[in-house]
Amino acid sequence: MPSVALVTGASSGLGEALAPLLATAGWRVYGMSRRAVTLEGVVALPADITDAEAVQRAVQQLLRAEGRLDAVLHCAGVGGAGAVESMPQERAEVVMRTNFWGSWNVCQATLGPLRESPRGRLLLVSSIAGHMGIPFRSVYCASKAAVIALSDSLRLEVRGSALQVSCVSPGDIATNSIATQYRQPAAELDPLYRARYQRADDAMAGNVAQGMSADYVAGRMLRILERDTLTPHYVIGPPVQKASTLARRLLPARAWEWVLSRYYS
Ligand SMILES: NC(=O)c1ccc[n+]([C@@H]2O[C@H](COP(=O)([O-])OP(=O)(O)OC[C@H]3O[C@@H](n4cnc5c(N)ncnc54)[C@H](OP(=O)(O)O)[C@@H]3O)[C@@H](O)[C@H]2O)c1
Numbered sequence: 001m002p003s004v005a006l007v008t009g010a011s012s013g014l015g016e017a018l019a020p021l022l023a024t025a026g027w028r029v030y031g032m033s034r035r036a037v038t039l040e041g042v043v044a045l046p047a048d049i050t051d052a053e054a055v056q057r058a059v060q061q062l063l064r065a066e067g068r069l070d071a072v073l074h075c076a077g078v079g080g081a082g083a084v085e086s087m088p089q090e091r092a093e094v095v096m097r098t099n100f101w102g103s104w105n106v107c108q109a110t111l112g113p114l115r116e117s118p119r120g121r122l123l124l125v126s127s128i129a130g131h132m133g134i135p136f137r138s139v140y141c142a143s144k145a146a147v148i149a150l151s152d153s154l155r156l157e158v159r160g161s162a163l164q165v166s167c168v169s170p171g172d173i174a175t176n177s178i179a180t181q182y183r184q185p186a187a188e189l190d191p192l193y194r195a196r197y198q199r200a201d202d203a204m205a206g207n208v209a210q211g212m213s214a215d216y217v218a219g220r221m222l223r224i225l226e227r228d229t230l231t232p233h234y235v236i237g238p239p240v241q242k243a244s245t246l247a248r249r250l251l252p253a254r255a256w257e258w259v260l261s262r263y264y265s
Pocket residue numbers: 008009010011012013014015032033034035036047048049050075076077078079098102125126127128169170171172173174175176177178180208211
């Protein structure tokens with residue numbers, strides 16, 4: 001019997017690379033996103049992860065068809081940029097609702113069947129941005145920090161079961177995410193912020209465009225999935241991005257703030 005995996009965010013970017021890769025590796029794969037996917041070897045399971053009931057219904061559909069669920073690779077997420085002072089509340093809420101509450105909904109719908117698997121695996125995708133506060137990306141950073149905390153809490157909760165939970169924090173990945181996310185127009189910002197916002201936003205867009213390929217990150221996630229023992233965190237990225245998460249933890253807060261402020265001057 002092939003093992004069964006659910007990949008969220010399967011219609012674009014990382015999830016779109018990961019779902020067919022898993023299918024090639026012999027998994028039976030279901031791809032969740034709002035748009036129905038048509039990917040080789042992947043069964044489309046459309047659902048909006050911010051809608052708890054829709055996620056439950058979709059997972060029940062998978063369970064009726066397969067009778068089991070062995071792995072969830074939760075890639076779905078959105079970005080967002082703006083100033084804390086003036087980013088429209090409803091835009092900011094979409095980011096938190098998708099990245100945090102969406103992860104929550106996926107966990108609630110899948111933890112039961114995952115715990116029944118003899119080799120259950122749950123990989124929650126956060127971001128290097130979840131390890132720090134980046135200017136004008138506050139709600140994204142907060143939402144991804146919340147995913148890290150969710151994963152850490154969950155690991156301790158499921159102790160005693162065969163389920164292993166881990167949080168994957170990638171650096172920049174060259175996907176469509178910048179093009180599809182809300183970015184507050186610079187003209188809406190107070191003049192105090194405007195020039196720095198524009199530079200930060202341009203830098204972010206440039207870094208993402210030159211980021212790792214989704215195929216590379218998907219390959220790394222497959223290798224994590226195949227491990228016998230999962231550690232709490234995996235950071236995937238070039239050395240300088242990986243080092244930033246370490247520096248954030250090891251440097252005194254003001255020293256770290258000085259480093260970041262030089263980068264986002
Ligand atoms: N790109 C980067 O530089 C980067 C860096 C670090 C971490 N990440 C994280 O990696 C993950 C994948 O990012 P990506 O760059 O591959 O993004 P992407 O290309 O924009 O794809 C996002 C995926 O999430 C799905 N999604 C968004 N909102 C959803 C909702 N409400 N319900 C169901 N599915 C939803 C989208 O599908 P539909 O629109 O069809 O629903 C799409 O399949 C995200 O969690 C992101 O935060 C990305």
